[in-house]
Amino acid sequence: MGYTLDFSVVIDALPSLLWGCLATIGLAQSGMSLALVIGVAGVVARGSNQRWLRGLVIGFVELIRNTPFLVQIFFLFFALPHIGLTLNPTVTAILALGLNGGAYAIEIIRGGVQSIDKGQIEAGLALGLHKGQVFRMIVLKPALRAIYPSLTGQFIMLTLTSSICSAIAAYELTSVAQRIESDTFRSFEVYFTITGLYLAISWLMMTGFSVFSRRYFNYPTR
Incomplete structure (x- = not known):
């Protein structure tokens, strides 16, 4: 077809791509931290006596799980300024990732909590622990151990979803790649390279999660 591969443009832009990888990991970690907080808080609220x-x-979970992430981030970035709340692209990206991941984390964590034997909870209450202590000491850690694979899988998916944040010009790997591609017109080389970089990021995250699980949850080594 007459197309000649030229990866020299990618090699020249490698420092920018590596900075983009770090930015993607930073966005993902911030989004995951917010998602985990939302997930735990949501489970506690879901078990409240207040209807x-x-x-x-329930409404929050259904709203987030049944609407596209792109629409969610566009709403935060383009719609909120009309009511006086303007966020920069990075803050918007973190908030969108956190809210999106949090909705899924609520359901994942809730499933883990429901798997805990009620007898253990009753025993904790009988020992004089208040509900907060029972949740933290008896329920939360065993529940997290049970749902750890699902939760980490969701977090890896959230990391890959961060590429959509390039739609609002948030600084991350895909937005860097788009700028390089628009300057060089070497689409194949650029997107082939970032495909490999996303694979590397996912592999590093899976490795890190695996090490954490072996250390804190005593999961067997594969």
Whole structure:
């Protein structure tokens, strides 16, 4: 077809791509931290005696899980300024990732909590622990151990989803690649390279999660 591969443009732009990788990891870690906080808080609220609070959590989960991430991030970035709330692209990306991941984390963590034997909870209450201590000491850690593979898989998916944040010009790997491609017109080389970089990021995250699980949850080595 007459197309000659030229990866020299990618080699020249490698420092920018590596900075983009670090930015992607930073966005993902921030989004995951927010998602985990939302997930735990949502599970606690879902178990509340207040019907309105339970309804609020259910509505949030259904809203996020049944709308596209692109629409969610566009709403935060383009719609909120009309009511006086303007966020920069990075903050918007972290907030969107956190809210999106949090909705899924609520359901994943809730499934883990429901798997805990009620007898253990009753025993904790009988020992004089208040509900917060029971949740933290008896429920949360065993639940996290049970749902750890699902939760980490969701977090890796959230990392890959961060590429959509390039739609609002948030600084991350895909946005860097788009700028390089628009300057060089070497689409194949650029996107072939970032495909490999995303694979490397995913592999590093899976390795890190695996090490953490062996250390803190005593999962067997594969």
